[in-house]
Every structure is written in C-alpha cells, then in structure tokens.
Amino acid sequence: MPCKSEAEQGQQPAVHRPVMVREVLEYLACQPGQVVVDATVGSGGHAEAILERIGPEGRLIGIDRDPEAIERARERLSRHGRVTLINDNYARLEVILDELRVGAVDGVLLDCGASLEQLTTGRRGFSFRLDGPLDMRMDPGLETTAADLINTLPEEELVRIFREYGGERRARRIARAVAAARQQQPITTTAQLAATITAAIPPRARPRRLHAATKSFMALRIVVNDELGALHEALDAAIHRTRPRGRIVVLTYHSLEGGATKGAYRRARARRQCPPSPSGEGPRVRILTKRAVKPSDEEIRENPRARSAILRAAERL
Numbered sequence: 092m093p094c095k096s097e098a099e100q101g102q103q104p105a106v107h108r109p110v111m112v113r114e115v116l117e118y119l120a121c122q123p124g125q126v127v128v129d130a131t132v133g134s135g136g137h138a139e140a141i142l143e144r145i146g147p148e149g150r151l152i153g154i155d156r157d158p159e160a161i162e163r164a165r166e167r168l169s170r171h172g173r174v175t176l177i178n179d180n181y182a183r184l185e186v187i188l189d190e191l192r193v194g195a196v197d198g199v200l201l202d203c204g205a206s207l208e209q210l211t212t213g214r215r216g217f218s219f220r221l222d223g224p225l226d227m228r229m230d231p232g233l234e235t236t237a238a239d240l241i242n243t244l245p246e247e248e249l250v251r252i253f254r255e256y257g258g259e260r261r262a263r264r265i266a267r268a269v270a271a272a273r274q275q276q277p278i279t280t281t282a283q284l285a286a287t288i289t290a291a292i293p294p295r296a297r298p299r300r301l302h303a304a305t306k307s308f309m310a311l312r313i314v315v316n317d318e319l320g321a322l323h324e325a326l327d328a329a330i331h332r333t334r335p336r337g338r339i340v341v342l343t344y345h346s347l348e349g350g351a352t353k354g355a356y357r358r359a360r361a362r363r364q365c366p367p368s369p370s371g372e373g374p375r376v377r378i379l380t381k382r383a384v385k386p387s388d389e390e391i392r393e394n395p396r397a398r399s400a401i402l403r404a405a406e407r408l
C-alpha cells in the first residue's frame with residue numbers, strides 16, 4: 092500500500108498511552124517527598140502518575156531529547172509544582188544532575204524508544220505509513236538524518252545496520268535495492284524508502300503481520316539516534332546516581348534494549364559497574380525482576396502497542 096500524507100489520512104498524531112503504569116509505580120516504590128527522574132518524559136503520562144505518588148513535597152526531573160515532547164510534558168504537568176523539565180539526551184544524566192546540583196535521587200525511570208507522537212507524525216520521518224522527509228531524529232539538532240545514512244553509507248554498512256539493529260533477514264536484498272535506487276535519484280522521503288524496501292522483497296516472502304519496512308525503519312531509527320549508546324550511558328549513570336534503596340526501572344521494546352539493561356544490572360550486581368568508585372568498586376544493585384515483567388493481557392487488548400514492552404527493575408544497595 093502506498094504511503095499517505097497525514098492530511099490525506101485526515102489524521103492527527105495519536106496521543107501516547109503510558110505503558111505498564113501500575114507496574115512502573117510498584118517497582119519505583121515512590122514515597123511522598125522523593126526526588127525521581129523520568130529520563131524519557133515524553134507526553135508526561137508516567138510523570139503524572141509519579142507526581143501523584145511523590146506529592147507536593149516531591150520533585151520530578153523530566154528529561155527528553157525531543158523539544159516537542161518537552162512542550163507536551165510542560166502543558167500536561169504545569170499544574171504540578173516541583174517539576175523540572177530538561178531538553179537533553181539522557182546519556183548526559185550525570186551532567187544534568189550536576190548542573191541541577193542534585194546529588195543522588197530516589198528513582199530513575201527509562202521508557203525506551205520512540206513515542207507514538209513521533210511515530211505517527213509524518214513530518215518527523217519515522218513512519219513507513221505516512222509520507223514525510225526521511226528524518227527520524229528525535230533531537231532535531233542532530234547533524235545526521237536517516238536520509239543522510241541511506242544516501243551515503245556503503246551498501247555493506249547498510250546490510251550490517253538492517254541485520255544487526257533490525258534483525259532483518261533480507262538485509263542484503265534490501266541494501267542492494269537501496270543502493271540501486273539512490274543511483275537513480277536520492278532517497279529523501281519515507282514513502283520512497285518504504286516503496287524501495289517493499290519492492291525488494293518478493294510478495295510471497297513479505298511478513299504477514301508487519302509492514303515489509305518495519306525492521307529496516309527501526310534499525311535506521313536506532314542508528315540515527317544512537318539509541319543503544321545513549322542507553323548504555325544512561326543505565327550506568329542511573330545506577331551510579333540512585334541512592335541506596337532507590338530504584339531503577341526500565342521499559343524496553345526490543346531485545347537489544349533488553350540485553351543492554353540486563354547487562355548493566357548484572358555488571359552492577361557483580362560490582363563491575365562503571366565508572367568505578369574511588370575504592371575501585373562500583374555501586375551494587377539487587378535485581379528485583381528475576382523474570383521480565385510483561386503487560387497484562389487486558390493492557391495489550393486496550394493498547395496493542397504495549398505488547399512488546401518488558402519491565403526490568405533494580406534496587407541500589
């Protein structure tokens with residue numbers, strides 16, 4: 092099916108529904124008066140629920156690298172006092188807290204990936220269903236767009252990206268088709284790329300439930316935003332800056348994010364956390380979710396986008 096513009100679809104970008112709110116609150120174990128960081132504040136859904144728990148004496152620090160998200164969060168959360176919103180990359184969590192003169196916090200929430208607003212706003216360039224510029228930058232200040240990568244990277248590098256970050260089995264075919272198409276004319280829109288990818292996969296081999304471009308688009312998004320690099324940094328920073336008995340809660344949506352989270356928790360459990368403390372040892376955590384926690388069937392029925400979510404939580408010792 093060809094991509095449509097938002098106007099053609101008569102669509103307003105959808106409003107993000109926060110995922111697993113009950114479970115997030117349970118594992119964050121927020122108490123009145125606490126200081127909590129929502130490092131992916133988005134439209135403020137989780138943040139609002141946290142604010143209700145920490146009360147007027149508590150403080151919420153909300154971070155998002157997308158300035159449009161910060162504006163939405165500001166609108167939603169403005170009636171609450173003690174909210175500080177920061178438009179920055181959560182990879183810089185330690186610097187952000189230093190600049191706010193906040194030493195240790197009681198909890199950190201990371202709700203990884205893109206928001207529904209990002210994914211369903213054509214002009215942001217994340218969507219294979221809505222036409223728009225091939226952009227995909229969560230932070231519009233980033234230099235490199237998805238179009239830059241698609242039009243300049245060697246074919247072999249595209250194969251690696253589609254395979255490694257998207258788990259795309261047909262990465263080679265797709266990269267070959269992209270390389271051929273860009274020789275005719277640069278690929279500058281999401282519709283062009285979605286059509287090129289779809290045409291590269293024979294109809295019988297196309298996935299039944301997913302759009303043929305789903306995995307390649309996700310792979311590009313991860314690379315454009317260096318999502319895994321940022322997550323590694325943020326996890327270590329969160330573990331480092333959470334005070335003893337404080338909680339770190341992470342919601343992930345694919346196995347690479349999940350693996351990074353498990354790795355960071357396990358390293359910290361074994362005191363191999365970086366950066367190490369002056370004594371040569373890093374801060375320790377206890378992993379609270381021996382098994383990954385998933386959304387209930389009811390939540391998935393009401394919000395199918397929640398289906399891939401997995402929650403992992405740890406407590407600072």
Ligand SMILES: C[S@@+](CC[C@H](N)C(=O)[O-])C[C@H]1O[C@@H](n2cnc3c(N)ncnc32)[C@H](O)[C@@H]1O
Nearest residue numbers: 109131133134135136137155156157180181321
């Ligand atoms: C799944 S949404 C969060 C939704 C939010 N929990 C809510 O209730 O509305 C993920 C958000 O994280 C932001 N984000 C992703 N990577 C980030 C990073 N490295 N630093 C800061 N924000 C990031 C995205 O811009 C997006 O707004």
